[in-house]
Amino acid sequence: xxxxxxxxxxxxxxxxxxxxxxxxxxxxxxxxxxxxxxxxxxxxxxxxxxxxxxxxxxxxxxxxxxxxxxxxxxxxxxxxxxxxxxxxxxxxxxxxxxxxxxxxxxxxxxxxxxxxxxxxxxxxxxxxxxxxxxxxxxxxxxxxxxxxxxxxxxxxxxxxxxxxxxxxxxxxxxxxxxxxxxxxxxxxxxxxxxxxxxxxxxxxxxxxxxxxxxxxxxxxxxxxxxxxxxxxxxxxxxxxxxxxxxxxxxxxxxxxxxxxxxxxxxxxxxxxxxxxxxxxxxxxxxxxxxxxxxxxxxxxxxxxxxxxxxxxxxxx
Numbered sequence: 001x002x003x004x005x006x007x008x009x010x011x012x013x014x015x016x017x018x019x020x021x022x023x024x025x026x027x028x029x030x031x032x033x034x035x036x037x038x039x040x041x042x043x044x045x046x047x048x049x050x051x052x053x054x055x056x057x058x059x060x061x062x063x064x065x066x067x068x069x070x071x072x073x074x075x076x077x078x079x080x081x082x083x084x085x086x087x088x089x090x091x092x093x094x095x096x097x098x099x100x101x102x103x104x105x106x107x108x109x110x111x112x113x114x115x116x117x118x119x120x121x122x123x124x125x126x127x128x129x130x131x132x133x134x135x136x137x138x139x140x141x142x143x144x145x146x147x148x149x150x151x152x153x154x155x156x157x158x159x160x161x162x163x164x165x166x167x168x169x170x171x172x173x174x175x176x177x178x179x180x181x182x183x184x185x186x187x188x189x190x191x192x193x194x195x196x197x198x199x200x201x202x203x204x205x206x207x208x209x210x211x212x213x214x215x216x217x218x219x220x221x222x223x224x225x226x227x228x229x230x231x232x233x234x235x236x237x238x239x240x241x242x243x244x245x246x247x248x249x250x251x252x253x254x255x256x257x258x259x260x261x262x263x264x265x266x267x268x269x270x271x272x273x274x275x276x277x278x279x280x281x282x283x284x285x286x287x288x289x290x291x292x293x294x295x296x297x298x299x300x301x302x303x304x305x306x307x308x309x310x311x312x313x314x315x316x
Contacts, residue, residue: 021256022316023170024048024079024263028162032155035147038088041159045167047314048080057085063145064152071153075160077261078316085152105130167316174311175256181304181311182256185273186249188297188304189242192280195290195297196238238283238294245276245301263315270309277302 024047031040053072055065064085072081109122252269255262281298284291 020168021171021175021262022164022167023174023314024167024316025170025314026163026166028159028166030155030158030162032151032158034151035144036089037144037148037151039148039151039155040086041152041155042082042084042086043159043163044082045076045079045163048078051076051078052080053083054081055083055085058087060145061085061087061152064149067149067153068156071156072160075164076316078263083156101130102127171315174314178308178311179253179256181308182249182252185301185304186246188301189245189249192238192294192297193242195294198290238280241276241280241283245273245280248273248276261316263312266312266315267309270305270312273305274302274309277305 024045027042027044029040029042031038033039051073053069055068057065057068068083068085072083105127106122109127112118113120248269252266252273255266255269277298280301281295284295284298
């Protein structure tokens, strides 16, 4: 359509939304020339929790806004979207003089000349630069609007299609990066389980030493020590957190595989993953070698989750 006259006729229904992840960041524009008018629609989108739509149309084009909004809502679900419609006269009508407006300016200038005895003549170039002199009067725009409505709709549909493709490309790049981070989280979590198993005997020994310090020379019953060690080990067991974290990672990977409009679902999953990582840290047993290693791994998991959260904020 760009740079060539548009064909007349009804506007087709908007193309269906393509499947897959979509970024909320993108830019697109489309241009059409028809009926002596040059029209340009520009779209710029960034991330937002909901669909936050801002339309800027020239004076006189306001009746087209409801149709434009409907077309946009059929294609987009989330994001802050700035939509700008611009127009110019094209071809032989590219320079149109609103003679009534120009005459009013000249009459006002002549009245000032006579009142203040000014001898200078009005400057024609300055008159032409005054608001409303160049262009069509609003009545002419109203007349043309019925013919231009379909042209504007076609131009907007083209811009939306371009924006959709760009957002899909950005979404695929985000998917690949997030898949890598999920693999990192799974790998880090896999290293925690054997460390936790090795940490249990060290934890039992530390518990025995603490009890001896508290009880002094009093003998410790082996059964009581075993019971306390078992209770403490249960409180420090991280197997449940690791199982849930692995489940969340699998769900995340499944949603990344091709579902659309998943930004909010992924954000919820990340909250759950962050909760498991925090619990993992709180259960880390002591300052022995294994405990310190688990702490380091849990902190790396939290860091990867935070980076995932930043990326998910850009998904539709």
